[in-house]
Amino acid sequence: MPRDDYDNVYKIILLGDATVGKSHLLSQYIRGTLPKQAKATIGVEFATRTVPLASGGTVKAQIWDTAGQERYRSITSAHYRRAVGALLVYDVTNRQSFYNCQKWLDELRLAAEPDIVVVLVGNKIDLTIQDPSVRQVHRDQASLFANEWNLHLFEASAVSGHNVKDVFEFLLQEIHNLKSRADASHGHDEATINAADSVRVDPMLSARRRGGNDGVLGCLNQGACSNAGCLVQ
Template identity: 70%
Template sequence: MASTHEDDYDHLYKVVLVGDATVGKTHLLSRYIKDSLPKAPTATIGVEFATRTVPLAVGGTVKAQIWDTAGQERYRAITSAHYRRAVGALLVYDITKQVLVLALAQASFQNCLKWMEELRQSAEPDIVIMLVGNKVDLVEKDPSTRQVYYDAAAEFARQHGLIFSEASAVTAHNVKHVFEHLLQEIYNQTSKGRGRQSNEPPLVGGGIQLPAGGPSKDSCEQQC
């Protein structure tokens, strides 16, 4: 019975999660698919895969194929190959990491431009990208840990035609919203025929501005 329900859908969308290592991509996916976090989190090696069937507010039902990609440079050739045919992406960064202090330090927000360019080179031409600032829960506990301010990220999203939201895999804040807002926006764009035109205003929305950040909890498991 469950499999019959899973096979009952109107649209099939391939979505990828991209971003630096340790920003919480796997945790976000696990929270969305399982409503839990990995019991023994480890770095994603290559690509992991999950599916979920989602009823849209408008447009019927979508079966989402969600690909969680590794953030390490050494897996780049593997992960970029999986961008093919992707019509949507969550571009994830850590709101507590922005500035390069040491040569090996992560600058996950600064690297968003690089990830975005790779997506637009390898995925579908009209791919819908949602910028997601993860780990809001850390900022709620200690506002001084915030390195990427909401307004700066929202402006980056406006400049580059991205949707934007902040989330927390740990607390589940906005997790369902970011995935399902992205799926709805993919439907909205594809139903127009060829997606956004270059002269249309960038997509905005999906964000809740919190003074200190917001809940964030990640969990991911491979499901095929």
């Protein structure tokens, strides 16, 4: 595909325990189907998709599916670098996979970009519709964790396709919004510097402006998020 067909390239990673359904989510989003044969991801797998944004423009998503097994941890963590977005996935029928999200998030923040956008995804929601008793992670519990770390929260099903497209494209739009704000802020700072002969700029104020949003992840509008799929309200 010609380079002119998209405006930016965004690297996204999927992380979480083995068997939570990361590869199924990716396959459902890229191909619209599940893999013909389920198999564990070894190291890292990679896919791309060009996506038109709701706000206008088109981006190319480079999506990296990482292995959840401990023995591949050193391989997968190396691929966190330069990622601007992440889907942190757990299985709503597996409590331990949710508890381990804290470990995955800590590791991500050590290796990834400081302003990486993270979306928490509870997968396999289709199983709880068939039998509500199999749910081990309730929305309220996941919402508390998401609120604590300023993450968006979605529940999805790779099997039925519920929320899969919304999750990926919401993440891409959030990344695009963050990058657009950063570019606008950078342009404002350059304009301020160019006008320094006529306007005195407080250096401490300028430093605070540049660093003000560092480390703010995911949902920046808690309590007033306009996205219907986001469960952090």
